[in-house]
Amino acid sequence: MSPLELGEVTVTRVIEIDRSSFPTLSMLPDSTPDAIARHHHWLRPHFWDDRTGDLGSRIGTYVVKTPRHTVLIDTGVGNDKPRDGSPAWHMRRGAYLDDLRAAGVAPEQVDVVLCTHLHIDHVGWNTRSVGDRWVPTFPNARYVFAGEEWEFWRHEKDACIADSVVPVVEAGQAALVDADYAVDDWLRLEPTPGHTPGHISVRLRTSAGEAVFSGDLMxxxxxxxxxxxxxxxxxxxxxxxxxxRAFIEVHADSGVLILAAHFPTPGFIVRKDGGFRFAPMNGR
Ligand SMILES: [Zn+2]
Incomplete structure (x- = not known):
């Protein structure tokens, strides 16, 4: 995705992994090949991946530069992390930090890290390995987590909580906030629960219109x-x-740009033929 200029705000995307470990039929257990095929006519080519013969998927970070803050939304899988059962994620040695620099952001320049939720593919770069410890990757950042999300996961035994969230809390860099917290005049959280108990989306309001970072709502x-x-x-x-459902109804034909964590491209929700579709932004 080339950088998006939305009025006074710039949005870029750093892609850590350019495909999913999970075929769509596995990721969406209620789907069927026939039901998906009925949508091929609008899913192709923008949302399709010829390499996998499946719907496209990405893992990574949206970088948002408002006039006040440099903000990262979600931090991918991370490097050097033991992730048994996920070969593509296990002990990775990816170039994420180089790619972030290429997008114009050094780690010390990040003001705010937002995690839409505390799943393994959204918190990884919160920390990096130094010696035998995990330390916050972004030394000057406030890490914003929804308090309800933290309260749920702090009692779980997930490896990603232990190595990618707890060290941030222990370093005193975590801000546990309400689900409608405003980061600044441009970015505000909104509760979108279900995927996880405290899942949030992030609404961006600019002089040139609105966008929503919808995390894993879809x-x-x-x-x-x-x-x-x-x-x-x-x-x-x-x-x-x-x-x-409510999100799709509200945003259909609204002109609000949707930036989902795993979609291959940003776009718009539109009504068509009695239902809804996703339409790519400028065909990008
Ligand atoms: Zn995810």
Whole structure:
């Protein structure tokens, strides 16, 4: 994605991993090949990946530069982290920090890190390995977590909480906030629960219009047309479904740009033929 200028705000994307470890049929257990194929006519080519023969997917970070702050939204999988059962994520040695620098951001320049939720593919670069410790990757950043999300995960035994979230809290860099917290005049959190208990989206308001970073409210573009399909990783699939439906209804034909964590490209939710579709921004 080339940098987006939205009025006084710039949005770029640093892609850490350019495909999913999970085929769509596995990620969305209620989907079927026939039901997905009915949407191929609008899913191709923008949301399709010919390398995998499946819907496109990405893991990474949105970098938002407001007039006040340099903000990272979600931090991918991370390097050097033991992730048994996920070969593509296990002990990675990726070039994420180089790619972040190429996007114009050195680690010490990051003011705020926002995690839409505390899953393994959204918190990884919160920390990096130094000696035998995990330290915050962004030394001058405030890490903003929804308090409800932290309260849920702090009692779980997930490796990614232990190596990518707890060290940030222990370093005193975490801000545990309400789900409607305002970062500055441009960015504000909104609760979008279901995928996880405290999942949030981030609304961007600029002089040139609005955008929403919707995290894992949706994983694949086909869910815009089939919002009843929750992912295999949703904590509360029924609530995720209700949140997703409401989000799609509200944003359809609104002109609000949707930047989902895993979609291959930003775009817009549009009404078409009695249903909904995702439309790429300028065909990018
Ligand atoms: Zn995710």
């Amino acid at each position: 994983h694949r573009t086909v869910q815009v047309a089939e919002p009843q399909w929750s992912s295999r990783f949703c904590y509360d699939p029924a609530k995720a479904r209700a949140t997703r």
